[in-house]
Amino acid sequence: MLTVRAPATSANLGSGFDVFGVALGTPADVVRVERAPETRISITGAGSQYIPEDPKQNTVGAVADALDAPAHIKIDKGVRPSSGLGSSAASAAAAAVALNALYDRGLSREELVPIAAEGEALVSGEAHADNVAPSLLGGFTVVTDDDVTQVDAQIPVVACLPEQSVSTRDARGVVPDSATLEDVVDTVGNASTLTVGMTRNDPELVGRGMNDAIVTPRRTALIDGYDDVREAALEAGATGVTVSGAGPGILAVCHQQDQREIAGAMVDAFEDIGIDCRAYQTHVGEGARLY
Numbered sequence: 062m063l064t065v066r067a068p069a070t071s072a073n074l075g076s077g078f079d080v081f082g083v084a085l086g087t088p089a090d091v092v093r094v095e096r097a098p099e100t101r102i103s104i105t106g107a108g109s110q111y112i113p114e115d116p117k118q119n120t121v122g123a124v125a126d127a128l129d130a131p132a133h134i135k136i137d138k139g140v141r142p143s144s145g146l147g148s149s150a151a152s153a154a155a156a157a158v159a160l161n162a163l164y165d166r167g168l169s170r171e172e173l174v175p176i177a178a179e180g181e182a183l184v185s186g187e188a189h190a191d192n193v194a195p196s197l198l199g200g201f202t203v204v205t206d207d208d209v210t211q212v213d214a215q216i217p218v219v220a221c222l223p224e225q226s227v228s229t230r231d232a233r234g235v236v237p238d239s240a241t242l243e244d245v246v247d248t249v250g251n252a253s254t255l256t257v258g259m260t261r262n263d264p265e266l267v268g269r270g271m272n273d274a275i276v277t278p279r280r281t282a283l284i285d286g287y288d289d290v291r292e293a294a295l296e297a298g299a300t301g302v303t304v305s306g307a308g309p310g311i312l313a314v315c316h317q318q319d320q321r322e323i324a325g326a327m328v329d330a331f332e333d334i335g336i337d338c339r340a341y342q343t344h345v346g347e348g349a350r351l352y
């Protein structure tokens with residue numbers, strides 16, 4: 062039996078819609094695999110009751126199919142579904158690494174990205190690699206149609222996960238079809254600033270570069286309490302705040318010394334409006350690990 066831990070991720074980072082992603086130190090999914098004549102999946106952990114175990118309806122089943130690697134697959138969910146923290150991507154990335162090793166397929170982490178993304182298509186209707194890429198490769202990733210690039214960034218973050226759900230399909234439904242040239246120019250500037258910030262491990266540049274006037278404002282309307290929580294995090298010292306993935310998770314970038322206060326401020330702001338929330342004080346971290 063092989064075991065793989067694959068981390069939660071945060072995609073978009075505001076200005077990098079469908080392009081940017083980061084691996085988070087915590088939470089993570091753990092997947093165990095052993096060879097079998099046909100694929101069978103069992104799931105425990107956070108939100109497991111909402112995830113189908115039928116391989117035809119499960120992201121991990123799609124990965125097993127794509128690798129022609131039937132197995133008994135046990136998934137222990139640390140990343141809650143519909144969180145904006147790349148829950149299905151963490152399982153898909155873990156399964157891709159585990160099954161690639163179990164069947165000696167010899168694929169590189171980069172080659173596993175499109176395979177793990179196949180699983181994402183089952184959940185969101187489209188194959189996005191912006192969560193599976195950082196979960197597989199770690200650090201900060203830039204995904205385009207043809208390529209993935211990666212930087213081993215070290216940036217402290219708070220990932221705040223409220224007890225509410227936003228489906229990726231709904232969150233994609235509010236994305237506008239077009240944008241003004243002015244907004245596109247602003248967003249390119251911000252995305253570029255963010256990228257430089259990642260290469261310099263500079264939370265100020267990363268935070269500033271997360272601003273986005275095109276997609277994020279439409280999505281914040283789907284998250285109860287977003288504006289209050291963002292304000293509270295910024296007052297507590299966050300250098301930038303945005304929606305994590307499709308939401309409802311909220312990501313705050315910060316300096317290490319402000320992390321605890323920011324996490325407390327975000328939890329308090331959600332509690333003030335009657336919403337429970339869990340705040341992960343973590344950092345941009347490593348990708349999937351095979352044990």
Ligand code: HSE
Nearest residue numbers: 072079189191306307
């Ligand atoms: N980039 C995707 C989105 C991430 O924001 O819709 C979720 O799969």
